[in-house]
Amino acid sequence: xxxxxxxxxxxxxxxxxxxxxxxxxxxxxxxxxxxxxxxxxxxxxxxxxxxxxxxxxxxxxxxxxxxxxxxxxxxxxxxxxxxxxxxxxxxxxxxxxxxxxxxxxxxxxxxxxxxxxxxxxxxxxxxxxxxxxxxxxxxxxxxxxxxxxxxxxxxxxxxxxxxxxxxxxxxxxxxxxxxxxxxxxxxxxxxxxxxxxxxxxxxxxxxxxxxxxxxxxxxxxxxxxxx
Amino acid sequence: xxxxxxxxxxxxxxxxxxxxxxxxxxxxxxxxxxxxxxxxxxxxxxxxxxxxxxxxxxxxxxxxxxxxxxxxxxxxxxxxxxxxxxxxxxxxxxxxxxxxxxxxxxxxxxxxxxxxxxxxxxxxxxxxxxxxxxxxxxxxxxxxxxxxxxxxxxxxxxxxxxxxxxxxxxxxxxxxxxxxxxxxxxxxxxxxxxxxxxxxxxxxxxxxxxxxxxxxxxxxxxxxxxxxxxxxxxxxxxxxxxxxxxxxxxxxxxxxxxxxxxxxxxxxxxxxxxxxxxxxxxxxxxxxxxxxxxxxxxxxxxxxxxxxxxxxxxxxxxxxxxxxxxxxxxxxxxxxxxxxxxxxxxxxxxxxxxxxxxxxxxxxxxxxxxxx
Numbered sequence: 120x121x122x123x124x125x126x127x128x129x130x131x132x133x134x135x136x137x138x139x140x141x142x143x144x145x146x147x148x149x150x151x152x153x154x155x156x157x158x159x160x161x162x163x164x165x166x167x168x169x170x171x172x173x174x175x176x177x178x179x180x181x182x183x184x185x186x187x188x189x190x191x192x193x194x195x196x197x198x199x200x201x202x203x204x205x206x207x208x209x210x211x212x213x214x215x216x217x218x219x220x221x222x223x224x225x226x227x228x229x230x231x232x233x234x235x236x237x238x239x240x241x242x243x244x245x246x247x248x249x250x251x252x253x254x255x256x257x258x259x260x261x262x263x264x265x266x267x268x269x270x271x272x273x274x275x276x277x278x279x280x281x282x283x284x285x286x287x288x289x290x291x292x293x294x295x296x297x298x299x300x301x302x303x304x305x306x307x308x309x310x311x312x313x314x315x316x317x318x319x320x321x322x323x324x325x326x327x328x329x330x331x332x333x334x335x336x337x338x339x340x341x342x343x344x345x346x
Numbered sequence: 347x348x349x350x351x352x353x354x355x356x357x358x359x360x361x362x363x364x365x366x367x368x369x370x371x372x373x374x375x376x377x378x379x380x381x382x383x384x385x386x387x388x389x390x391x392x393x394x395x396x397x398x399x400x401x402x403x404x405x406x407x408x409x410x411x412x413x414x415x416x417x418x419x420x421x422x423x424x425x426x427x428x429x430x431x432x433x434x435x436x437x438x439x440x441x442x443x444x445x446x447x448x449x450x451x452x453x454x455x456x457x458x459x460x461x462x463x464x465x466x467x468x469x470x471x472x473x474x475x476x477x478x479x480x481x482x483x484x485x486x487x488x489x490x491x492x493x494x495x496x497x498x499x500x501x502x503x504x505x506x507x508x509x510x511x512x513x514x515x516x517x518x519x520x521x522x523x524x525x526x527x528x529x530x531x532x533x534x535x536x537x538x539x540x541x542x543x544x545x546x547x548x549x550x551x552x553x554x555x556x557x558x559x560x561x562x563x564x565x566x567x568x569x570x571x572x573x574x575x576x577x578x579x580x581x582x583x584x585x586x587x588x589x590x591x592x593x594x595x596x597x598x599x600x601x602x603x604x605x606x607x608x609x610x611x612x613x614x615x616x617x618x619x620x621x622x623x624x625x626x627x628x629x630x631x632x633x634x635x636x637x638x639x640x641x642x643x644x645x646x647x648x649x650x651x652x653x654x655x656x657x658x659x660x661x662x663x664x665x666x667x668x669x670x671x672x673x674x675x676x677x678x679x680x681x682x683x684x685x686x687x688x689x690x691x692x693x694x695x696x697x698x699x700x701x702x703x704x705x706x707x708x709x710x711x712x713x714x715x716x717x718x
Contacts, residue, residue, distance in 0.1 A: 121610035124628060128662070129603030131635045135655050138639070142648045143541075148550040234663075236601040 123177075129239050133247070137162070154258075157266065161257035161273055162250040168277030169246050169286040172337050176283075179341040197287055197340045205288045209237050218290030218297070222248075226288060241288035248292035249285040252299035253277075259306040264314045271322060280332035283340060354471075355459045358478055362458035363451060365482045366491050369705055373712040393712050394492030395443040399423065403493055407431040407442045413579050419589040421579065424572055426527040427495040446493035454490040454497035458482070460504040461678070465685050467511055468647070476693055477685030483701040484681075485626070486671035486717070488708040499529045499676050506535045506565075507678065510542050510649065515556075519564030526568025530660075531676055536565040537656045538649035545648075600665040606631060609667070622710065622717055627670035634658050634680055641683035654679030669718040671707075 141159060144150040150158075176196030205219060212227035214220040222244070230240035253273050260269035276282065284291035370389070371381060378385045394400070402420050406428035411421050427449070434445040458478050465474035481487065481500075490497040502525035509517035518539050525532030539562040546553050573583035582588070590597040600608075606628055613624035638654050657677045661670065674680075687693050711717040 121607040124610050125603035125605075125607030127603075128606040128628075128631055128635075129601060131632070132602050132655075132659055135635065135638055138642050139648065139652055139655055142642065142651070143545075146545045146549055146648060234599060234601045234604075236604055239601065239603050 126239060126242070129233070129236070130243060130246070133243055134166075137247075137250075157261060157269075158254045158258065160270070161254045164257075164270070164273045164277055165250040165253040165285075166246065168282065169249070172283045172286050175334060175337050176341045179338060183342060197283070197337075198343045199340060201289060202287060206238065206241060209241055209288075216290060218293040222288065222290055222293040225293075245286055245288050245292040248296045252285075252292070252295045255296075255299040255303040259303050263306060263309055263311045268314050275322075275326055275329060278326060278329040278333050280329060281336045282333050283337040287340075355462070358459050358462045358475075359455035362478060362482045363455050365479075366454075366488065369488065369708045370491070370712070372705075373709045376709060377713055389712060390447070391443070393714070394447065398494075398718050400443075400446070400493035403428045403431065403446065403495070404442050407435070407446070411575065411579055419592070421576060422586045422589050422595070424495070424528055424530070425575060426524060427498050430498070431493075443493060447491070450494060450497040451491055452497075453501040457490075457497060457500035457504050460501060460508055461681065464504055464508045464511065465682065467508075469686060473685045476687075476697070477681045479697060480684050480700060481675075481681045483697060483704050484675055485700060485704040485707045486675055487704065488711055489672050489675065494672070495528055496672065496675055499525060499532065500678070502528055503532065503535060503676060504678055507538065507650075507653070510539050515543075515558045515561040519561035522562065522565030523568035526565055527571060529676070530569075531657055531673070533566055533569040534653065534656045534660060536562065538653040539565060541649050541652050596666045598665040599663045602631075602659060602662045605662055605665055605667065608665070619716065622715055623668050623670075626707075627667060630670060630674050631658070631662055634674060634677060637680050637683050641679070641686075644683070644686060646679075646683050646686065650679040650682050654683075672718060 138159070141150065141155045145152050145155045173196065180196045204215065205223065208215055208223050209226045209230060212224055215223060226237075226241045226244050229244050230237040233240045233243075253276070256276065257269045257273050260272050277285075285295055286292070371386065374386055374389050375381050377389070395404070402423050405417055406420050406423060406425070409417065411425075412418050430449055431442055431446045434449050435442050438444045438448065458481065461481060462474045462478050465477045469477075490500065502521050506518055506521035506525055509515075509521055518535075522532065522535040522539060525535055543559050543562065547555050547559075572586075576585040577583040579585065589595075609624045609628055613620035613628075616624070634654070635658065638651055638658070641651050641654070654677055657679070658674075661667075661673045661677070664670075667673075684693075684696060687696070707717055
């Protein structure tokens with residue numbers, strides 16, 4: 120419970136800093152208010168996804184492995200050899216593949232900024248990278264296909280099978296952010312298209328199945344069924 | 347108009363102080379069974395001039411900072427409040443404790459008036475009154491009545507925010523300078539001051555820079571004066587950090603999340619202090635954070651949100667905090683945001699909750715519990 124409270128407190132402060140940064144950009148005229156509101160919504164979709172995966176990890180972890188306080192801390196909600204390796208390498212900032220290596224390097228620096236809180240830095244960096252990626256993807260899709268399409272796309276992205284990895288330390292958030300940067304810049308060359316508002320039945324069905332499969336992959340990770 | 351203004355100010359000051367005296371008197375009746383003047387004076391002496399930091403401030407006012415001995419650690423307390431106490435004691439016949447009480451309560455009354463005026467810049471007089479009452483009934487506001495620096499800090503920080511809003515860089519610099527000499531958090535006033543300056547001159551409106559804007563740099567200069575005192579005494583401008591790390595404070599800077607987790611654990615460990623110190627600090631953190639987010643949604647002035655966020659973050663970086671409730675009294679943006687709540691019934695409920703809980707904590711404090 121104490122670690123959970125601490126994580127919430129830390130995340131809350133980081134979220135406030137990001138909100139203040141957005142407000143600063145709008146007051147400087149660097150960002151329109153409408154754009155700032157939309158980007159915050161994109162980040163909000165990402166954060167909600169992260170909270171959902173954290174919740175299922177906590178639920179399964181608690182029921183299967185015992186009360187939360189008996190686990191080392193919330194980073195133990197999801198267990199795999201890969202995650203263990205990532206956490207071990209952050210303090211020394213040792214390389215481990217391209218995207219994982221980039222991630223470890225950034226997490227090492229961020230943990231110094233957070234006065235040595237390595238595990239919290241690792242987790243919050245993953246969330247920040249994913250939120251940033253969601254903002255970039257959301258913005259480009261908005262400009263190409265409209266706001267509603269962008270929001271639907273982001274919800275689908277957060278619900279993709281395996282999306283839990285976007286919210287865990289490792290190469291996935293770094294890879295997602297890199298991909299979103301490429302899409303953001305190259306996407307300008309795509310022709311914009313007006314898509315109809317509203318949701319199709321196909322989207323709803325696809326989203327529902329994605330949600331179930333995504334929860335399944337998160338559960339596999341929480342129950343240590345993944346290497 | 348002027349007479350009406352003075353009358354309003356007097357009403358604000360009297361109501362703010364009056365509420366605290368009412369709490370004091372009612373607490374005395376509950377503790378001692380009846381009201382007696384001697385008992386009242388004794389309670390003020392015992393609980394407002396002797397516990398906690400009060401003793402340290404009195405010692406600094408009496409003897410100044412010392413290089414050696416057990417009182418050398420008084421260096422961690424900033425100089426402005428004890429200096430003013432010493433100066434005022436000329437009028438109180440040398441009685442430092444009385445000077446401290448008068449100083450604190452006068453400053454608190456002044457802070458209430460300044461808060462009222464600051465709120466009037468954006469709200470009507472009813473909302474301004476709400477802000478004043480929320481400050482008066484904040485759960486740990488009883489410290490403004492005693493020999494503590496809270497009242498003075500409130501007056502200076504609110505005045506600084508007012509000066510920023512009124513675009514008076516010299517007044518901003520002077521009040522911020524004094525606030526930085528009063529408490530470490532005073533230095534944080536540079537954030538809203540710089541923010542407003544940058545947005546005004548480099549933002550959408552692109553106003554011309556004036557040389558007078560440089561006065562805001564007086565704010566960090568106040569902190570530099572304190573560092574100079576450290577250097578003068580110990581040849582180390584950061585000597586106060588060494589004292590803070592040791593007994594009895596054990597203060598270091600740790601990330602907020604780690605400190606909140608620690609406070610929860612300490613609440614379990616020290617059962618007598620769980621709801622006195624630790625859990626209220628945790629609750630206050632989340633309430634303050636929530637209020638700042640609420641302010642962002644309600645389009646409150648960004649400089650207030652910035653100051654509030656920096657103040658909150660800085661305060662909760664303390665690794666062994668036991669006075670969080672008292673420190674958060676100085677987070678003025680919270681009262682500015684709460685005053686702007688539109689739904690009257692929510693304001694009423696907040697005031698009721700804050701007032702009832704505040705009375706409870708004040709009573710416990712006057713009974714002798716270790717609320718710091």
